[in-house]
């Protein structure tokens with residue numbers, strides 16, 4: 001925010017664009033749980049079901065009328081998250097459908113008015129805090145239920161001309177004020193909130209962006225209420241936000257701003273494609289694949305926010321539990337290669353099918369072997385730079401051959417003779433992704 005005063009450009013007193021949250025914990029903790037939960041868990045066929053199937057409010061009401069997650073036990077969710085090695089969680093306080101998990105005084109479209117009859121958010125926040133996780137809220141900028149949210153290209157009634165015609169009577173400024181009211185509730189009623197995930201902007205003729213959301217007012221309010229909070233980058237305010245949010249893809253390298261400066265980033269990923277509970281989706285990722293995504297992200301200086309879509313009864317489905325337990329089994333012995341870690345020191349390129357992570361505080365380098373090779377792993381650039389190496393899962397020594405020794409038969413080219421190599425057991429160690437912990441000099 002700049003204004004011209006007698007020909008010179010001076011800064012206004014509060015420059016919200018300069019204000020940043022405290023991301024130190026975030027880049028250290030690396031791994032969080034996303035939770036998408038709302039009425040769409042009942043449809044069980046994607047959280048965008050209302051839009052995808054162009055369901056009108058009257059028909060969607062059937063879910064609200066019958067919502068009763070009687071088996072909901074947030075302590076169980078929090079325990080599963082902690083045991084998987086997750087250090088923070090981000091829950092959809094409100095998703096695009098507009099339904100609120102807390103007892104907001106600005107709407108009747110909330111869990112307390114369903115047959116379940118209780119606030120879902122407060123006990124969740126408490127349970128996750130008690131398990132030592134930090135707290136994040138996802139808040140949808142879209143709202144398919146609010147009367148002042150004009151029908152646009154992302155609205156379930158997009159193709160309904162009668163609904164479109166009513167837009168002239170809808171006042172998106174009232175909706176923007178509603179959002180500020182709700183965000184104030186979320187940031188004042190639940191103690192310290194570590195992270196806020198706004199979703200999302202689609203500016204343009206038939207879309208909405210910072211002008212409709214009144215994003216500047218919104219972000220100022222957020223920074224005022226919780227100065228350390230981390231905010232994502234989806235408010236349509238270039239340069240504003242503490243982290244970048246690649247969704248359902250893994251970046252090929254560390255992420256940077258337009259000038260090439262590294263930025264904080266977090267990939268958000270699903271187990272099976274849909275964010276909300278999807279009964280019939282069969283494209284579930286395997287435990288080693290999910291671990292590979294976490295490791296890959298950390299090797300590129302990024303976080304992973306891995307999503308669970310709880311069922312309409314209030315539980316994590318068996319496939320989600322299986323994945324979380326599998327991840328936890330690995331994390332119990334390997335989290336040292338994740339927490340506090342980032343990319344390898346300069347000049348170290350990982351061998352094929354491997355990823356390096358590095359903890360600068362302990363000066364340990366972690367070689368993750370995603371596909372088990374035969375006999376040796378050649379590690380160019382490592383010669384003379386470390387003093388000891390061991391497997392992380394059992395602390396057993398991993399011996400190595402000095403340059404020249406590994407290609408002892410002398411059949412390789414001279415190039416190989418310059419590389420040191422770790423000597424591996426023929427059989428892959430009994431762990432999803434074996435890791436060699438390398439103590440650097």
Ligand code: GLC
Pocket residue numbers: 036047048199200247268275
């Ligand atoms: C998208 C979708 C949404 C999901 C989000 C998570 O923007 O609209 O359903 O919540 O991604 O990143």
